[in-house]
């Protein structure tokens with residue numbers, strides 16, 4: 001797999017350090033997959049792994065948080081600018097196989113991959129989204145989710161606390177989770193009590209994005225696995241957090 005040059009369709013700031021970058025990409029993308037993105041020719045800045053927020057009609061959208069030099073450069077992109085992309089990478093989720101009542105649980109920018117996942121699910125889907133401050137990217141979920149639950153540590157308009165405090169795995173056939181590891185560990189532990197199947201999307205730092213450098217491994221019951229090609233989706237009970 002090689003990097004290809006694509007064009008920016010739009011790059012929209014949705015809140016403080018949260019942006020949605022739309023790129024002209026014609027690929028077939030599975031929910032949960034990601035791309036390595038760079039808007040620069042050379043290192044020292046490595047390409048950034050950014051999960052697919054949605055994909056349709058030749059436009060792939062990426063929701064991302066500005067956290068360092070690479071994402072800062074991405075945030076400055078304008079329509080028609082060039083971006084180098086490698087992907088789609090990762091196993092993704094075969095959402096069409098999932099039936100019944102499904103909970104999507106996100107923490108912070110972990111909400112990014114959930115939209116494409118919600119779009120592919122046929123069951124009854126509820127979103128549980130936790131934020132540090134005010135929520136973002138929520139409106140687009142209204143079309144695909146029956147119920148939307150929001151928790152915030154600082155915005156008093158919503159449940160004050162962690163999203164895991166208002167989620168009950170007993171109500172669901174399948175749970176899909178993306179966010180900070182302590183939150184995903186908590187969700188997996190909660191799901192174990194009721195034997196509810198749970199999938200987690202790991203978000204480790206990456207270098208090559210193609211399985212070659214071993215820079216992205218996570219611990220599983222079967223030993224170390226590469227998040228970029230063996231994941232980013234894992235059965236929650238397989239991951240050793």
Ligand code: FES
Nearest residue numbers: 209211213214228
């Ligand atoms: Fe190199 Fe995953 S980023 S092996």
